[in-house]
Amino acid sequence: MELLNTIELTLESLGYKLVDFKVKSGKVLKYEITIYSDNGISHNDCKIVTDALMGDENIDKMLGEDYVLEVGSPGVGRKLKKIREFKVFLNKEIDYCLLNSNPSSGIIKGVNNSKVIIYDIKDNLERELSLEEIQYAKLKDIGG
Helix, strand or coil: CHHHHHHHHHHHHHCCEEEEEEEECCCCEEEEEEEECCCCCCHHHHHHHHHHHHHCHHHHHHHCCCEEEEEECCCCCCECCCHHHHHHCCCCEEEEEECCCCCEEEEEEEEECCEEEEEECCCCEEEEEEHHHEEEEEECCCCC
């Protein structure tokens, strides 16, 4: 998707990572963009990104005539659901639970194709897991 790639490149040039991108239809198209930076995300960061995206003629054309653009941060305790999110939060600590298992804590060590590599703190081992095996994964702290 050209729009998504263009937005991602723009964010990277500003020093941010794209966590999530959603399009919601209604009377007006609503674009929800979630951004992340190791330095945290402030209200000013959201404004910078909004201004950059809306000020880019190319992106503005791709967004369409009538739309709402919402830029926000992932927030503390964000649930991770997509491979993209695990990539963004490499080396961050998470609480997670596998299907038919007890909750545990770990650190996201990598992403290999469609698998997530988590170092389990309690069991002192690395696990390579598909998203289907993970019942939930939640960020503990997204500070720098």
